[in-house]
Amino acid sequence: MNDNIFLMQIKDITKSYGSIQALKGISMNIGYNEIIGLVGDNGAGKTSLIKIMTGVHKQDNGEIFWKGKKINNLDVPLARQLGITTVFQDKALSPQHSIWRNIFMGRELTNKLGFIQIKKQKDETLKLMKGKMSFTSTAINPENIVGFMSGGEQQGVAISRAIYFDSELVILDEPTTGLSLTESQKVIDFILTIKKEGKSAIFISHNLFHVHPVVDKIVIIDRGITVGSYKKEDISLSELEKKMYLIAADAHATI
Amino acid sequence: MKKYFVSHKLDISVSFFFVLIMLIFIAAKPEVFIGYKIYMAVFTSLGLVAILTTAIVFIIVVGEIDLSFPSVIGMGAWIFALSFKVGINPYICFLIALIVGCFIGFLNGIMVTKLGLPSLVLTLGMNFLLRGIIMIGSQANNISLVPLRASFFRSLFVGNLGGVFPVQMLWAIGFSIFFYFIFYRHRFGGHVCFVGDNILSAREMGVKVDRVKITTFIMVGFCAAFIGVLSSLLNNVFYATAGNGYLLLILAAVFLGGTPTWGGIGTILGAVVGSFIISFVQTGVIAVGLTGYYTDFFFGLILVIALISHRFTGGNLKKLK
Numbered sequence: 158m159n160d161n162i163f164l165m166q167i168k169d170i171t172k173s174y175g176s177i178q179a180l181k182g183i184s185m186n187i188g189y190n191e192i193i194g195l196v197g198d199n200g201a202g203k204t205s206l207i208k209i210m211t212g213v214h215k216q217d218n219g220e221i222f223w224k225g226k227k228i229n230n231l232d233v234p235l236a237r238q239l240g241i242t243t244v245f246q247d248k249a250l251s252p253q254h255s256i257w258r259n260i261f262m263g264r265e266l267t268n269k270l271g272f273i274q275i276k277k278q279k280d281e282t283l284k285l286m287k288g289k290m291s292f293t294s295t296a297i298n299p300e301n302i303v304g305f306m307s308g309g310e311q312q313g314v315a316i317s318r319a320i321y322f323d324s325e326l327v328i329l330d331e332p333t334t335g336l337s338l339t340e341s342q343k344v345i346d347f348i349l350t351i352k353k354e355g356k357s358a359i360f361i362s363h364n365l366f367h368v369h370p371v372v373d374k375i376v377i378i379d380r381g382i383t384v385g386s387y388k389k390e391d392i393s394l395s396e397l398e399k400k401m402y403l404i405a406a407d408a409h410a411t412i
Numbered sequence: 413m414k415k416y417f418v419s420h421k422l423d424i425s426v427s428f429f430f431v432l433i434m435l436i437f438i439a440a441k442p443e444v445f446i447g448y449k450i451y452m453a454v455f456t457s458l459g460l461v462a463i464l465t466t467a468i469v470f471i472i473v474v475g476e477i478d479l480s481f482p483s484v485i486g487m488g489a490w491i492f493a494l495s496f497k498v499g500i501n502p503y504i505c506f507l508i509a510l511i512v513g514c515f516i517g518f519l520n521g522i523m524v525t526k527l528g529l530p531s532l533v534l535t536l537g538m539n540f541l542l543r544g545i546i547m548i549g550s551q552a553n554n555i556s557l558v559p560l561r562a563s564f565f566r567s568l569f570v571g572n573l574g575g576v577f578p579v580q581m582l583w584a585i586g587f588s589i590f591f592y593f594i595f596y597r598h599r600f601g602g603h604v605c606f607v608g609d610n611i612l613s614a615r616e617m618g619v620k621v622d623r624v625k626i627t628t629f630i631m632v633g634f635c636a637a638f639i640g641v642l643s644s645l646l647n648n649v650f651y652a653t654a655g656n657g658y659l660l661l662i663l664a665a666v667f668l669g670g671t672p673t674w675g676g677i678g679t680i681l682g683a684v685v686g687s688f689i690i691s692f693v694q695t696g697v698i699a700v701g702l703t704g705y706y707t708d709f710f711f712g713l714i715l716v717i718a719l720i721s722h723r724f725t726g727g728n729l730k731k732l733k
Contacts (some may be wrong), residue, residue: 213616226482233618248611251606253676262606263617 161225164189164357165210165241166393170219171381172205179205181381182219187326187359192352194372195361196397198405202381203361207330210359212236213242228384237264240325244332248315252304257282259303260318285317309340316347326356333367345371369394379400379404421725422670423681429608429668429718430689437692440700450699452576456646456707458691459580460639464658465665465683467635470601470628475608475675478629481514481636481662483542488513488640490546493555493650502565502689506641513637514594514630516542521626521644539659546652555650570646580642584684587635592680604628609676633637664711665690670725689714 165187172180180202187193197203206375208214210221221228223239223348250259257279266274266281294325303314312332319327329348333341350373351358362368368375375392377385377400384404392400438445464481471478493508496502520538524531552656560566572578595601606614615621636655644650671678671688693714697706 211616233616237618243616245616247616249610249616251609251613251676253609254605258602258605262613263603263619265599265602267599272593272597273599273602277595326543331587 162189163187163222164191164224166220166222167206167210168220168222170206170209170216170221171203172202172209172214172216174205180209180216183378183381183383185376185383185386186359187352188373190352190355190357191374192348192358192360192372194368194375195359195378196363196365196368196375197378198399198401200380201378204330205380206378207245207328207359207361210236211241211328233263240323241328242319242322242324242326243328243330244315244319245330248311250315251301252302254288254303255300256303256314257299259314260285260299260321262318264322281321283322302359306402307340309336309343312336312340312344316344320347325356327356328361329358330361331363332360333362333364334370341367365394365397369397375400377404377411420681422461422722423679423685425725426668426670426682426685426689426718429714429721430685430692433689433692433696433714437696437700444699445696448576450695452572452578454691454695455578455581457694458687459578459582459584460642460646461613461662461665461691462584462684462687463580463587463639464589464632464635465662465687466680467631468662468666469612469669469671469678469680469683470591470595470604471632472671472673473595473608473675474604474625474628476625476628478517478531478535478632479537479659480520480535480542481632482655482657482659483538483539483546483634484513484516484636485640485643485658486526486546486652487516487542488637489644489650489654490550490555490640490652492638492641492642493557495558497555498558502560502563506518508635509637509641513633513635513640515633516637517630517633518626519614520633521629524629525622525625545657550650550652552652554652555717557644557648557650561648566645580646583642587678588684595678595680600624600627605676661690661694663679664715668715670718670722672722681698 163186166185168184169182170180171178183202185193185195195203195206205214209216209231212235215231221231228235228239242408249262251262257275259280260282261273266277268274270321279299286299303311304402306314316329318331329344332344336344345367348358348360352371360368360372369389373389374387375387375389375397376383377387385400418501434445444450457500464485466483468478488509491512492505495505495508500508516538518630520535523529523534556654567579569583573579573582595604601612603619606617606619607621607624611621614624643654665686666683667673668687668689669679669682669684670681693710694707697710698704
């Protein structure tokens with residue numbers, strides 16, 4: 158079988174934090190130019206899974222393949238090198254610092270001695286804010302301190318960063334949580350842009366109304382295992398809602 | 413121009429303090445403060461204070477603290493004096509002292525990052541431990557460095573340029589400029605800020621958090637050992653108590669300079685000005701004719717007023733943490 162038909166494959170991933178087993182054997186295939194909706198209740202293991210896929214944490218067991226090739230020691234720099242970028246739930250921003258410093262956090266444009274090319278970083282940030290992110294508010298200034306911006310604008314900075322580094326796989330962890338309707342729509346538009354540009358994305362959210370319209374495939378996880386994987390055309394929004402409700406009820410009954 | 417004032421308001425506010433204090437001294441004792449001699453006298457100790465103060469900024473910004481530096485100063489001085497006593501070339505002795513300083517910093521860093529020990533308590537313990545080692549090892553005996561008194565080696569580090577200007581001040585200027593560029597312009601300085609501001613974000617974005625923290629501890633160890641050697645050269649003798657008395661002065665200079673306690677941001681220029689204020693108050697209080705009893709009073713007063721002023725100039729960032 159040619160594994161190369163998938164951009165990324167994860168097989169039987171397990172992960173424990175102390176005595177808590179967050180992942181009990183998760184498998185998922187991510188195709189080229191495919192948007193996957195990853196849904197599950199609180200504590201299902203979504204964030205733990207993402208941290209492993211992006212090299213922040215290492216799995217206890219299980220395998221990860223990128224374009225058919227097994228990846229043994231996935232860490233953050235390697236994940237980036239492969240083209241995996243994450244927009245984290247906490248946005249991974251440095252609140253006391255400017256937009257231009259945040260955009261290039263950990264990936265500064267430097268000369269050979271490691272000195273930051275400040276002007277270039279500011280110019281690139283401005284271009285990015287005006288162009289792909291179409292920031293219209295006062296946040297257009299790259300010097301603005303990120304912590305003083307609204308939640309949506311901060312998410313915008315985090316997403317701009319993902320776009321700038323031209324990723325093959327963008328992982329969005331609850332990107333619409335806490336955002337207004339207009340701001341959420343912006344995020345959803347961005348996810349559609351990823352698809353248009355021929356890239357792949359994983360969209361993690363509680364909000365099935367946000368997820369269902371934009372994705373190609375939906376993967377449901379519950380308490381550390383994969384409980385379902387559906388092509389969008391095989392599951393309607395109401396069926397998906399019903400499934401999620403049953404899972405939640407079952408979890409509740411188990412407790 | 414306006415943008416500069418906005419982004420440097422902490423530096424400007426602390427510089428204003430310095431000018432104000434100097435004006436008060438000049439008004440109180442013009443015959444002393446208009447001449448150059450008092451400045452040269454202050455620069456003798458100021459050079460040493462400024463070198464370490466700028467290094468301490470990094471550790472505060474990264475979200476840690478190092479209270480072991482007074483004993484690392486002592487350790488640097490002791491190692492230098494000991495190796496000189498057995499006949500090793502003074503340049504090599506200096507190098508050995510610096511390596512020991514870096515190693516202590518490295519140990520502190522490893523214990524904080526890999527064992528998860530709180531830096532406040534750990535470095536307090538290390539301060540006692542290292543001083544204890546110096547006391548036991550030296551039996552509190554002095555080691556004379558008089559043979560170096562007329563050497564080029566001594567002139568290179570603590571000599572007087574043109575017979576007046578203390579060379580250690582040039583070293584301080586060199587260190588300050590170097591640290592300024594590292595802090596504001598270099599990738600490492602940026603990472604120090606990110607780690608101190610939001611350690612999880614920094615880690616998620618691929619910043620090597622532990623390495624950054626360990627490096628800041630090594631920087632402090634290096635600078636403490638450096639000024640340890642310089643202070644012994646200045647006195648022509650190693651005292652087992654070398655470095656005692658620096659702890660609160662240097663921390664006061666850092667915070668006076670406008671670096672906040674909560675990490676993530678800081679100012680090198682402010683730290684330099686903070687060192688100026690501390691050193692001038694120390695000498696100035698005596699020079700205007702007050703007794704030494706007033707020194708602590710003025711330190712305290714200035715520090716409290718400066719903190720209140722910083723609250724208005726840069727304190728709004730605190731709510732972001």
